[in-house]
Amino acid sequence: MKFLVSLFTLLFISILFAHAQPPPPPGEGVPIDGGATLLIASGVAYGIKKFRDYTLKDDK
Structure with missing residues (x-):
């Protein structure tokens, strides 16, 4: 639990330094x-x- 809190805190603080x-x-x-x-x-x-394949399919 402490790990998750510290991870989220680090992520939220890093937003302040993003430019x-x-x-x-x-x-x-x-x-x-x-x-x-x-x-x-x-x-x-x-x-x-795709157009050629479509037109050749109609000819058969």
């Missing part, structure tokens, strides 16, 4: 590169595959 990152300066956007591009490309490829 968020400052916002970016005005005019700077979030770069979309690498990961986002790959996710979009894989989503398009998956959609094309």
